Amino acid sequence: MQFYFLVTSLPAFFPFLCSLQISTMFVKTASAFLAFFVLISCVKPTQEKASEDAEYPKLVVGIVVDQMRYDYLYRFQNRYREDGLNRMMKQGISMENHHFSYMPTYTGPGHASIYTGTTPAVHGIIANDFYDKVNRKFMYCVEDDSVEVFGAKQDKEKRSPKNLLVNTLGDQMKLHFPGAKVISVSIKDRAAILPGGHMADGAYWFNSEEGKFVTTSYYVAQMPAWMNEFNAKEYPDKYMSTPWNTLYPLQTYTQSNPDDSPYEKSLKQGGKPVFPYDLPSLKEESGYGALKYTPFGNDLVAEAAMAAAEAENLGIDDVPDLLAVSFSSTDYVGHAFGTHSVELEDTYLRFDSTLAVFFNYLDKKIGKENYLTFLTADHGVAMVPQELIDRGVPVGYYDEKSLERSVRGLLEAKFGGSDLLLSYSNNQFFFDHNLAKNLGIDLHEILHPVMHHVMQFDGVYSVLSRKDLMHKSFPEKINRQVQKGWNPRRSGDIAVIWQPGWISDSYDHKGTTHGSPWSYDTHVPMLFMGWGVGDGRASEPTNAEDIVPTVSMLLGIESPIGATGDPMKSVIDENN
Ligand SMILES: [Zn+2]
Structure with missing residues (x-):
């Protein structure tokens, strides 16, 4: 397949190149004359190829x-x-x-x-x-x-x-x-x-x-x-009219823990997390x-x-x-x-x-x-932290509610206003900038003690402030990841990064979640x-934001207006 981004742009560009060269040719030396023909001979075969392969995926x-x-x-x-x-x-x-x-x-x-x-x-x-x-x-x-x-x-x-x-x-x-x-x-x-x-x-x-x-x-x-x-x-009714059994005999599922495992939630109140799952009764119970x-x-x-x-x-x-x-x-x-x-x-x-x-x-x-x-x-x-703990890996569960409570306590003690914290959500603290102003407090006076306090909390890896995220350029990958996920207008004033492998204690030691910058959540x-694509495996680092620039280049179109990724070389x- 052709490299459409270049090829499709050439036919439009080609007449411009020709006329430019012709208008100056009369006054230039013989070497310029030769260069013109070199240019023609380079461009023309590519242009012919473009018309042969001028197709797109359907x-x-x-x-x-x-x-x-x-x-x-x-x-x-x-x-x-x-x-x-x-x-x-x-x-x-x-x-x-x-x-x-x-x-x-x-x-x-x-x-x-x-x-x-x-x-x-x-x-x-x-x-x-x-x-x-x-x-x-x-x-x-x-x-x-x-x-x-x-x-x-x-x-x-x-x-x-x-x-x-x-x-x-x-x-x-x-x-x-x-x-x-x-x-x-x-x-x-x-x-x-x-x-x-x-x-x-x-x-x-x-x-x-x-x-x-x-x-x-x-x-x-x-x-x-x-x-x-x-x-x-009514496909949903059909799917829920019979039990969910394993596709192959249960004992052949050797890539997994035993079916009845303490690390799993149950779909049914008080039930065990085991096959077969009685979908007709689950439908009755929870629709x-x-x-x-x-x-x-x-x-x-x-x-x-x-x-x-x-x-x-x-x-x-x-x-x-x-x-x-x-x-x-x-x-x-x-x-x-x-x-x-x-x-x-x-x-x-x-x-x-x-x-x-x-x-x-x-x-x-x-x-x-x-x-x-x-x-x-x-x-x-993430893997279920409790399973990792049981197998000797030092991960854990963090208590976000108590983190939020303790930060409110700090704000009350230091500034006389726990309301300065508008929200702790998605691992970020949002402060009331107007209230701080009315109380005559500079935002940075709040950020510093809160960050120091949060750093002492069990399970915290690091914290970054709005100031850091707005102005710093980070050599460390993890901090850069926080920055790429942080929108200056919408995001909070302090971002919390938890230790690798830790999740919120709201998971109650069963089941698991994601959201972190660590490899198990990002890889x-x-x-x-199909159309326009070869085969093989490549190990060059690529990111989610590179997908659409890659597809756009295969299609010979511009990437979306905010695209910051690059086409994947391989x-x-x-x-x-
Ligand atoms: Zn998802």
């Missing part, structure tokens, strides 16, 4: 596997099918040293970073729920009260991408290719909305109260007929929400993605479209059962089959060579396959 398929760690590619590989993840790993290119370059490694920031080509410092999605300093209340990352909901009760699910400060790959494709279509699908609203961007033709997510996919008036004037038909098929905690949530999303591709005619004409699919059940299962549970292993083995079905559909519909797929995750996850799979070079 469809770009972006796949995000929520909470997929890098090691899941290899831990379970010998039981992955040849037409699922192994197809991407063997026929595509795997960037093995791929990370999120920032903290906080959460779902909203992850999806936004993947599709905007930048980090929370620029795109502004600093957490899933973040403290809004202007309105002094919490803001959900895709909240928008101005829109109307289709498919669910009106007071819930009012969602749009309005909090996303920059545009996305899909937006750029629509700006560059007239007629390009962009559709995104996920269980989670934020995992559909942020990948879709501001100009998406549709973004659909699962409402677990109704058991249906929903959307809002931000995207469409009414729920499209095809989605009503899809919802009427369709329990479906999210099973691999069948991923099947539901794949079915919705295929229905969308079919109804919206994605990848049918020569104009490239984008289908963004985010599989969330891997995240729910990972949180509840941890990295070394049979439930997680089974979820990935089943996801692999789901992926194979999806690829087989796309092969038939669009043609194997006509679509470009990338697959990555929105963050990794994720990065696979490209992917682009393989393309030449």
Whole structure:
């Protein structure tokens, strides 16, 4: 395949070069005359090649596997099918040293970073729920009260991408290719909305109260007929009509702890975290929400993605479209059962089959060579700390409530006002700048003693202040990661970094989480396959914000407006 970024720009540039050379040729020496022909002979063959290869992928398929760690590619590989993840790993290119370059490694920031080509410092999605300093209340990352909901009760699910400060790959494709279509699908609203961007033709997510996919008036004037038909098929009821059993005999799950493990949460009140899971009774107890905690949530999303591709005619004409699919059940299962549970292993083995079905559909519909797929995750996850503790690794659980209480106590004792702290959330302290001013206190007078106090707290690795993050350039990777995740207008005044392997004690020693700048949360799979992509494995360091600049370069279009990443060299070079 050709290197389109250069090739497509040459035909436009070429006449300019010619006329410039011709106008000066008469007064120049013979050597300039020769140089002109050298220039012609260099450029012309490339220009001819451009017309031969002037094609685009019919469809770009972006796949995000929520909470997929890098090691899941290899831990379970010998039981992955040849037409699922192994197809991407063997026929595509795997960037093995791929990370999120920032903290906080959460779902909203992850999806936004993947599709905007930048980090929370620029795109502004600093957490899933973040403290809004202007309105002094919490803001959900895709909240928008101005829109109307289709498919669910009106007071819930009012969602749009309005909090996303920059545009996305899909937006750029629509700006560059007239007629390009962009559709995104996920269980989670934020995992559909942020990948879709501001100009998406549709973004659909699962409402677990109704058991249906929903959307809002931000995207469409009414729920499209095809989605009503899809919802009427009642897939969630079908998936929950039989128990969740392991795909293979239980004793063959050798990559995991025993099924009945003390490190796992239970899906049922008072129940054991063991197979088989009685989905009909779980449905009765907690509705369709329990479906999210099973691999069948991923099947539901794949079915919705295929229905969308079919109804919206994605990848049918020569104009490239984008289908963004985010599989969330891997995240729910990972949180509840941890990295070394049979439930997680089974979820990935089943996801692999789901992926194979999806690829087989796309092969038939669009043609194997006509679509470009990338697959990555929105963050990794920590191992269950209690398991590490039991095996001798010195990690722990931090008590955020008591940290916040003690900081309020300090503020009261020192400045006579615990209200100076507006919020402690997402590992950041937000102070009331106006109240400080009224009390005649300089912000820095507050920051210094609070930072000193927080540093003494059990489990804290380091703290950084607004001043540090605004003005310093850090040699250490971890501090740089905090900076890349810190938005000057939206973020707080002090950022706390916890020790590697520690998580909040709200997890009660069962299950696990993510959000840190440490490698287990940042290192994720990065696979490209299909149109314009070679094969192999590369170890050069790459980041989530490099994905869209890479795809943009393959398409020969500009990256989104806020992009700070770089195209991945091995992917682009393989393309030449
Ligand atoms: Zn996530």
